[in-house]
Amino acid sequence: MKRFFLLCSGVDLDLIQNCSNGEQNKYAGIGATVFFTALMATIASSYALYTVFNNMYTAVFFGIVWGLLIFNLDRYIVSTLRKKDSFLKEFAQAFPRLLLAVIIAVVISKPLELKIFEKEINQVLLTEKNQMTLDNKNQIAAQFTPEITKLQTEISDLKEEINLKEQETNQLYETYIAEAEGRKGTKLKGKGPVYKEKREKHDASLAQLSELKKNNQEKINAKESEIASLIQQQKDSETNSQPIIANYDGLMARINALDQLPWMPSLFIFLLFLAIETSPIFTKLISSKSEYDYKLENRTSKIRTWIQQQIDQREKIMDTDTHINTEIYNDLKSEEELYNYKQKMAQNLMKLQADSFFENQKRLL
Structure with missing residues (x-):
């Protein structure tokens, strides 16, 4: 150990x-x-x-x-x-x-x-997840609410149109009944020509009301189906995004929670x-400085000294060898035999160059 x-x-x-x-x-x-x-x-x-x-x-x-x-x-x-x-x-x-x-x-x-x-961080994350869930619902609702509200307003307008027509029809009903009872209009009891005219207006209005209810109810049903579809899409969006919020438990999220x-x-x-x-x-x-430090310093010093000696020795060997080579080549400068040999080689080389030049010129002519 x-x-x-x-x-x-x-x-x-x-x-x-x-x-x-x-x-x-x-x-x-x-x-x-x-x-x-x-x-x-x-x-x-x-x-x-x-x-x-x-x-x-x-x-x-x-x-x-x-x-x-x-x-x-x-x-x-x-x-x-x-x-x-x-x-x-x-x-x-x-x-x-x-x-x-x-x-x-x-x-x-x-x-x-x-x-x-970990427990405190989990509590902070739970609070953040709940807030994120609420914010997510509000953001999704903001996407669907305007369209849903518009459809609901249109449904209310269609129902209001039916109500107004019903009020008009009821008013015509009251008019011809009052004519028959002699309370209004000609104030003659019985079903005379005026009664028949007012009854016909009521019956025509009643037929229009029936047709209006039928048409508006179809429109209302279609719009209610569209609203139900939008509400279902809103719920699906909330359901699909919830796993992302539930998985908000990574390393960065925990570090941010720790900072709180x-x-x-x-x-x-x-x-x-x-x-x-x-x-x-x-x-x-x-x-x-302790015993180990001194021993380590001593060993390091030995290695440093030895390496310095080796470098110095190599440098001296190189200087000596360079000096010797210089002396040798200086002596060769005055060597007559070497001079004559090189002179002969140079003469031969110049003769060969002259012959080659002559042959080339001859081929050109």
Whole structure:
């Protein structure tokens, strides 16, 4: 277990084995922090991805991948932080790593906040879903209500037309009855010529009323069927859109719901993970140079010196070889045998060029 945590801390295992037990325990503690931070990242990421994919195996797989990524980042941050002779230099070296640690702390803490405050978030989502349902009904109603209202007005107009015709017919009925009883008109009892004339007007109006009722009732039935169809379309639209509202339960929706809760608990959870994530870095910053740091610095210095020696040696070899080659070619400048040989070769080359030029000119002629 101790060796595993030392491996998590990113130390050189060969060097740390030769250090004191206390030094090994310090780096084992740092490695344990790195390991458990990655474990918490795996859990948090798995839950967050489960809310997205709604599949346990997919969420766990990608959660493990994310946890390994966080583990590698934390291990890199801790292992590359070197002790300097100046605290300011150490802080300047650690500052980018601290920023990265803050980002990692945010990424880890947010999904766990979603799980911890799951019940409160569900209540907020329920309220939002209810409001969305009401808003959705109002929006759908706004699409159908004008047409329904128009049809209902037309139906009312048709019924009003029938009522007016009935009132007119009833008035004619009252007129000819009063004529027959002698109460109005000629005031002569009996069914005389005036009575017959008024009776004919009533009968004609009654026939028109019957025809009007028949025609208007057909129109009313058609418009009522159209209203029923529009109402059914409105209900179907509400039913079809309801699953979308019911599925308003994704990662972004939960994060927005979390933002509506009191900020203090979320802040403390974030600070907790921030402290966990940055604790290895601050441990190295506030601690003085220890046995492992000196041994690592000694080994690094040896390698740096050896490499510098190799580079210097190669540069000297190259300078020496260049100087020797220069001397050799300078000596060759005064070599008479080489001069005569090159002169002979040049003469032969010029003869060949002259012969070739002559042959070409001869073919052209």
